[in-house]
Amino acid sequence: MSSVVTHQPRERRVTVPFTGPVGGRGPATWGQTAIRRALRALEPDDHQFNVDWGGLVEPGLTVEAALEAVRGLMYVHDSLRTLMHETPEGTYTQELRTEGELEVGLIAADGTDTLAVAEALHRRLCGQRFDPARDWPFRVGLVTRGGLVRYAVMTLSHTAVDGWALPRLRADMTSLVAGADPGKLRAGRAMCGPLDEAAFQRGRAALRRDESARSFILGNLARTPAHLYGAPAAASARGPRYRSAVLRCPGLDGAVAATASRLGTTSSTVLLAAACSAAARSADRSDFAFQVMVSNRFVPGLADVVAPVALEGVLYLPDCRGPIEALTPRVWKASVNTYRFAYYDKDRLTEQLRGAPAADTTCWYNDRRGEAARVAGPAADDGEPGPGGGADAPGVPAPEGSLTWSVPSDRQGGVTLALHVIDAPGALDLSLTADTTLLAPDTMEELLRSMERSARGGR
Structure with missing residues (x-):
């Protein structure tokens, strides 16, 4: 507080x-x-x-x-x-x-x-x-x-x-x-x-990477529907267009790590799979497309650069149905290329998209874990993980996450939804900002809770 x-x-x-x-x-x-x-x-x-x-x-x-x-x-x-x-x-x-x-x-x-x-x-x-x-x-x-x-x-x-x-x-x-x-x-x-x-970026290697990335993104956008949530409804005059909700999930960091270990994958893949499953359900469809923020720090030479290097890759998943065990391998396969092809000249991509069939690029996903930075003196100690930081105990129901709401500016760049995963003490925060003409508040809440359930290995 x-x-x-x-x-x-x-x-x-x-x-x-x-x-x-x-x-x-x-x-x-x-x-x-x-x-x-x-x-x-x-x-x-x-x-x-x-x-x-x-x-x-x-x-x-x-x-x-x-x-x-x-x-x-x-x-x-x-x-x-x-x-x-x-x-x-x-x-x-x-x-x-x-x-x-x-x-x-x-x-x-x-x-x-x-x-x-x-x-x-x-x-x-x-x-x-x-x-x-x-x-x-x-x-x-x-x-x-x-x-x-x-x-x-x-x-x-x-x-x-x-x-x-x-x-x-x-x-x-x-x-x-x-x-x-x-x-x-x-x-x-x-x-x-x-x-x-x-x-x-003016060198041959970067220009080749740029061309390959734009080609991959154009291919994924060609398969992406024009409207993932249907055509936008008229904005209500009775309240704000956008709402933000944060679901604090105690112990989810440890539970995700346990799910990833059990499935032989990474925690990032588990969370992304859970997000795809929950978002597709909220849109009442089997496929989904996210603009996924990619750090690009794996590009040779960029590991230590302090600059806005991250750009969005396009993840299109044709089938988001099924339990997390079945979905995770599909998400991993799709996300590998999404991460690989995310370093590019966006102005050139925008020019290429002029006149192309419409594709919905308004749903965003950003795994922001690891961003938190505490300024510390030379003798500071980060201490032990807080309570609730481990995996869920077998047979013990996970504590229900607490949901908080806020009203952001209506200037959100035309996004339908922006879904973030953020570190929290002994927990993870699942943060969602959405256009309420497309996702009602109860749909937003169910999306977040569905994502949490899937990430914990449930349905």
């Missing part, structure tokens, strides 16, 4: 000058362009796709050490020093700066609920949109108590990072806090930012 602070302590602004070893201008990457176009379509509510990072700092850091680590992070990762510009032709370029200044907010929470102050700061930083052409894509706020930083609140623009970049940021921040040299952290990495990646 969130804490509430009745009086927000005064914030002091500190300017952190930073430098970087390289600079330059060039075309935006495929990932930068794709996310910039998506954010432009959501304006002025594009802040809803800001990327959160930070949290409790243990055992506490001096302000000087925290600011020095922030300065070092700006040096290590080019994307944090990169601005994006739109050309008159409607394309995008990137500008990598070699120096600048970042304003960091400091709030002393002595005598106040520190967590409540941090949560209020998080809501404010995350609730502000970035101007990619003018704003550094990184905001930092530090909450202190007793002279030490206890919470770090950080928000990043999605034009600079995707969720799979957070583990690398966390690892580098931890190293910097421990005294690592920023230059040595950069050394030996194949690419240090999106300008390097843009150069890579």
Whole structure:
């Protein structure tokens, strides 16, 4: 439960000058362009796709050490020093700066609920949109108590990072806090930012990969129905068009691992199979198609890049029926190529789709486990897994997950549904945002509960 602070302590602004070893201008990457176009379509509510990072700092850091680590992070990762510009032709370029200044907010929470102050700061930083052409894509706020930083609140623009970049940021921040040299952290990495990646994308190997990916996606879209949930109904004037629901599932992480072990597959495949089964049932059909977010960190040279490298692959499954034991092998076979063919130039794909038969690309799936990143001092300990983190005991019914609802902005880019799997303490959160003209709230709830049952090995 969130804490509430009745009086927000005064914030002091500190300017952190930073430098970087390289600079330059060039075309935006495929990932930068794709996310910039998506954010432009959501304006002025594009802040809803800001990327959160930070949290409790243990055992506490001096302000000087925290600011020095922030300065070092700006040096290590080019994307944090990169601005994006739109050309008159409607394309995008990137500008990598070699120096600048970042304003960091400091709030002393002595005598106040520190967590409540941090949560209020998080809501404010995350609730502000970035101007990619003018704003550094990184905001930092530090909450202190007793002279030490206890919470770090950080928000990043999605034009600079995707969720799979957070583990690398966390690892580098931890190293910097421990005294690592920023230059040595950069050394030996194949690419240090999106300008390097843009150069890579002009090479023969990347262009071959792009062509193969677009060919595969076009084939899957040719088999995808025009409407997975039927034609949209008129939006109701009595309530919001979109609703969001989060089902917290105690012990689901362990149960999924047990199901995967029993079936000889991965937890990612089990969760994706459960999602396909539940979504197809909710649409009253046997087939289904998801736009599946793919990290693309397996592409040679991209493992350590902090940039928006992830893109959507297209998963089409002609038969989503049957128990999880029968469905999982089919999903694994289909998903292997979906993951393989997801690094491409989306602008070129969009051009190829002009005049093609309609295909429903409005249902999204994103397995975001592993994104959570806690900022920690050098002596911090992650501790033991929380209660409920193991597999379900044989013969013992799993505890029913708790469902919470919220109302997001109606600007959702025309999606029918967006289904996310997110880490939670001793649990997994299944998060669903959906268009209620196509999925009523009771259908949304049944989709989530059906997915949980399937992932646990049931029906």
